[in-house]
Amino acid sequence: MKTIKLVLIAFLVLPLGFWAQENPILKKQIRNYTQKIDSIVSAEKKLMNAELDEVEKRFSDNQISETEKQNLNKEIAQKYEKSINEKVNVEKSLLEDITQTAVNDAVFGAPKNKExxxxxxxxxxxxxxxxxxxxxxxxxxxxxxxxxxxxxxxxxxxxxxxxxxxxxxxxxxxxxxxxxxxxxxxxxxxxxxxxxxxxxxxxxxxxxxxxxxxxxxxxxxxxxxxxxxxxxxxxxxxxxxxxxxxxxxxxxxxxxxxxxxxxxxxxxxxxxxxxxxxxxxxxxxxxxxxxxxxxxxxxxxxxxxxxxxxxxxxxxxxxxxxxxxxxxxxxxxxxxxxxxxxxxxxxxxxxxxxxxxxxxxxxx
CATH class of the missing domain: 2.40.128 (Lipocalin)
Known part of the structure; x- marks a missing residue:
């Protein structure tokens, strides 16, 4: 599910990237958004790997069985997938605003009245x-x-x-x-x-x-x-x-x-x-x-x-x-x-x- 969401985001961001080449303000907004998503994924992945390493250590010390190890790894992966999805959804409204602005400017032109x-x-x-x-x-x-x-x-x-x-x-x-x-x-x-x-x-x-x-x-x-x-x-x-x-x-x-x-x-x-x-x-x-x-x-x-x-x-x-x-x-x-x-x-x-x-x- 996490991979699908990231792919969908990529399909939205890539077309905007071409438009952003002609619009430095939009380019900066997209860059900020993608940096936030990358930061969320990197931070959550770091926490997940730490927990997976702890499970592996317990298995190596014969504290848990192979079946328990697999179940714990699955629970940890599901927990962090949910956490990433929730945090990405928080940023989703920002991407929607950027998309709407880009579409309006592409179809109707940038607003001439900047007052x-x-x-x-x-x-x-x-x-x-x-x-x-x-x-x-x-x-x-x-x-x-x-x-x-x-x-x-x-x-x-x-x-x-x-x-x-x-x-x-x-x-x-x-x-x-x-x-x-x-x-x-x-x-x-x-x-x-x-x-x-x-x-x-x-x-x-x-x-x-x-x-x-x-x-x-x-x-x-x-x-x-x-x-x-x-x-x-x-x-x-x-x-x-x-x-x-x-x-x-x-x-x-x-x-x-x-x-x-x-x-x-x-x-x-x-x-x-x-x-x-x-x-x-x-x-x-x-x-x-x-x-x-x-x-x-x-x-x-x-x-x-x-x-x-x-x-x-x-x-x-x-x-x-x-x-x-x-x-x-x-x-x-x-x-x-x-x-x-x-x-x-x-x-x-x-x-x-x-x-x-x-x-x-x-x-x-």
Whole structure:
């Protein structure tokens, strides 16, 4: 009976082997399956031979008769045949899954839409650089529990007082500006494979661009940064830009976790659409700043000037972040706990709040 089952398995595995030559993922699955079967047979055969040797020793020592020896050998062979059959049957469902996948792909073609294999956790509008062919086993949930890559974001920038979170009043000096950034980010799971908690660590770059309202501009002298009327011609555009190197850290909570069993182990399924809430902190060091002014002078010449900022800005920033995401969409709010402008700046609203989205995720 054992031989018949192994022959039937061979008839199933051999045709799959030809298909697997063109499909490295399937080839690996078949190899893993055959290795398991070989391991089961080898282990059981080793145990059986040990018992048969013991029977032979007892017969040589005249402890049992020839008839008893034959009966014991038969019982041992039947016991291990049953054990092998039971263990092979446990693995049979895996072979059936492999066979069904191979037949479906052969008849209908491999699925063109591989979106189901994408990590839902990236939460970006445009996701690039991730193909299931690059994963040795795309059905293994463990392959989707961590990621590394670039994330690009864009946000609205609002400056407030220390106690206010947002300020859109007419009394404010600065317009609602723009901020953008890029982060090299690693995401991993906290706890067991079923844990709905993840963490993100990164190294990023943040660019803030600030404009003054009512056709005014930033200006400076040796001691102060201030806001004033423009008096050198026709103003076209003026802004103050700051660049920071950022170190963000974030904890992510999956609110609707779904799970998947794979090879006897339970995993959270990170390919399913998820509601996520993130809480994080960040710190940054300013690496660049300038005042840009574009205008037409009294002679009609267009002038563009760049001026490095001497007084008025702090060299570092520290703040917090909260994010809300579903599937590919992620919106976040950040708040700087430390002011952008220092005591040498005549600017009323010195703290920055941002509302933004992650627009591109590029995963390696």
């Amino acid at each position: 189901k294999y994408f990590r839902s956790s990236r939460n970006a509008i445009l996701e690039l650089g991730y193909d299931m062919k690059e994963i040795k086993d795309p059905e293994d949930p463990k392959n989707y529990l961590s990621s590394f890559g670039y994330v690009f974001n864009i946000s609205l920038l609002n400056h407030t007082s220390e106690k206010a979170f947002f300020d859109f009043g007419n009394h404010r000096q600065l317009k609602t500006g723009m901020s953008g950034g890029m982060t090299i980010r690693y995401e991993g799971q906290l706890g067991k494979y079923t844990s709905p908690v993840f963490y993100r660590l990164g190294l990023g770059w943040r660019v803030d661009e600030m404009e003054v309202r009512n056709s005014k501009v930033f200006a400076q002298d040796e001691h102060r940064l201030f806001i004033t009327d423009f008096q050198h011609g026709e103003l076209k555009y003026a802004s103050l830009r700051t660049d920071y190197i950022m170190l963000p850290a974030e904890v992510i909570f999956v609110l609707n976790p779904k799970y998947k069993s794979y090879q006897g182990r339970e995993y959270i399924d990170n390919t399913k659409k998820q509601f996520r809430i993130g809480l994080g902190l960040y710190g940054g060091v300013k690496i660049n700043d300038w005042i840009f002014t574009e205008y037409k002078n009294n002679l009609g010449n267009e002038i563009r000037s760049f001026e490095s900022v001497s007084p008025g800005l702090y060299n570092s920033v520290f703040g917090g972040k909260i994010s809300f995401g579903y599937s590919w969409f992620n919106i976040y709010v950040t708040r700087d706990f430390t002011p952008i402008f220092n005591e040498n700046a005549d600017v009323r609203n010195k703290y920055a709040t941002q509302i933004g989205v992650d627009i591109i995720a590029l995963t390696f």
